[in-house]
Amino acid sequence: MSSERTEVQVRAGVEGDLEALTDIYNHYVRETPITFDTAVFTPEERRPWLLSHPEDGPHRLKVAVDADTQEILGYATSSPYRPKPAYSTSVEVTVYVAPRAGRRGIGTLLYKALFEALADEDLHRAYAGIAQPNEASTRLHERFGFRYVGTYREVGRKFGRYWDVAWYEKEL
Incomplete structure (x- = not known):
């Protein structure tokens, strides 16, 4: 690790992170097709959304922070795949x-x-929808063992055009 690279810590997200997490998400809402939300959010x-990701259980929020400045560098979540009970292990x-x-x-x-x-939760599969094109996200998911299962063609409209979403799954 070079001396220019700061140490990054990953921890559970907490309510005090809400403003920074909202700012990160709003960047993607405003600037990219990565999320299909089209209007920015207030904290x-x-x-x-934050409260639906407790510190334990299958629906988590992990936050990466710069160890020196405590600046939030990103976050990852696991959320319900679909609301019906039979989907609870996905x-x-x-x-x-x-x-x-x-990068x-x-x-x-x-x-x-x-x-x-x-790893210790009663989960069977993880799914990820990746708006196309997004090579960096595809590579990340494949590195974690996700496999491509199909594409929803032109499923979302944002910025005056239609976007495909490629779906990936991983056994848990």
Whole structure:
């Protein structure tokens, strides 16, 4: 590790992270098709999302922070895949990295911590939908053992065009 690279710690997300997490997510809402949300959120509007990811259980929120500055560099979540009871052993996972923290391995650290935390949960599969194109996300998911299962063609419209979403799954 070079001396320029700061140490990154991964921990459970807490309510005090809400503003920074909202800022990161809003970047992707405004600037990218990575999320299909089209309007930015206030931290108060995002509070139910944060509270739906407790420190234990199958629906987690992991946050990467700069060890020196405590700046939030990104986050990963596992969320319900679908609301019906038979889906309870499946989760949808996602990672968002602060724009200035990209290409530093933050996503890898977050997923490593998330999947370690989920290892003892009653879960069978993890799913990830990746708006196309997104080679970095595809590589990250494949590195963690996800395999491609199909593409929903032109399933979302944002920025005046339609976007495909490729779906990946991982056995847990």
